[in-house]
Amino acid sequence: MPLSDRDRAVLDFEAHWHGHSGAKEEALRAELALTPARYYQLLGRILESADAVAHDPVLVHRLRRLHAAQERERRSRARVLPASAR
Template identity: 70%
Template structure:
């Protein structure tokens, strides 16, 4: 299914803001009328969308790399109660 206007707005917003912490979250609320959690849910779905990739290839590739890096950290991080021995 082709990208909706909202999808394009989300991708354009992310391309402009990238990583900006609290200021970005406030802009999500004000400009998009979304909670940050909902924004990231919607953006996460777009990362796997072929039409999003065609619309914003550099952005989608960057978001995919970021997601993969987060997944790698989650998989390799010790679980709760696991402590590394001090040297």
């Protein structure tokens, strides 16, 4: 499925975002009319698309690597926690 205008806007926003997390949340609402939760849901879905890679391969591969590293970190923390803490 080809990227929509909103999908491209999300990728372009992420590619050009430089700032603090609080300011990013405000910018998401102002520029894209999205809550942070919805933005990250969309971004995760978009990153799975081959069309996203075609649109901005460097960004998409970087974000995929970051996501994979975060998943590995979450899994390793879950293994370390005692069963009663889960």
